[in-house]
Amino acid sequence: MMAKAARAAAAWKTYREVTRPGSPPLMTRVRAIPRMLGAVMRGQYAGMGKGKLALMGLGVVYLISPIDVIPDFLMLIGVADDFGVFLWLMASLLGESGRYVQREREVIQGRLDEV
Template identity: 35%
Template sequence: MAGLDGLTLLQRLKRRAGALGQMRRALRLFAPMLADVIRGRYRPVPWPAMGWMLAALAYLVSPLDLVPDVLLVLGLADDLVIVGWLLTRVDRALADYRAWRDAASVPRR
């Protein structure tokens, strides 16, 4: 059964699972990246990742929302969607750091 945009339910679920994976990876990788930047081990500073994360945090703590939090379910869903989208951007911006970290973790002979 195809949806409005031609995607099957399974394709939509796979897409959402991929986005959830990106969000989880961004949250797991951001703090170590920040520590490596502060200690001077990783350069250049991934400013886009920092900006996206700052935007996500600002949206979470800001009293201004697209849908007010007073409307419990919709307000929380709105926060999850916006912050989730921002975290996928963080993950994409951390691609170079992820490659650097993976290369640094390979034992050299």
């Protein structure tokens, strides 16, 4: 029961962040994910460490792996753990990509201010 509440709270927090006025819109965040991942791998974006990136990678592997902590044949419980990992992964990626887009905007604005 507690895990459901935590997943719902994380989904609501992500929704509020994505829809906040002045915040990068959803599709801008989605398109920024590959740039953000590349910047993290090159060490050009300190906002997200390689450890968190590795944890997200493990989340992806868990989602596509046929091996689960809670087997899917246990109906709702088995699917719920996958859904929880999916929600965490999406919330993390969308939240972090929003911060990355804001950073990109600040860097561009800083360069324009120098000119």
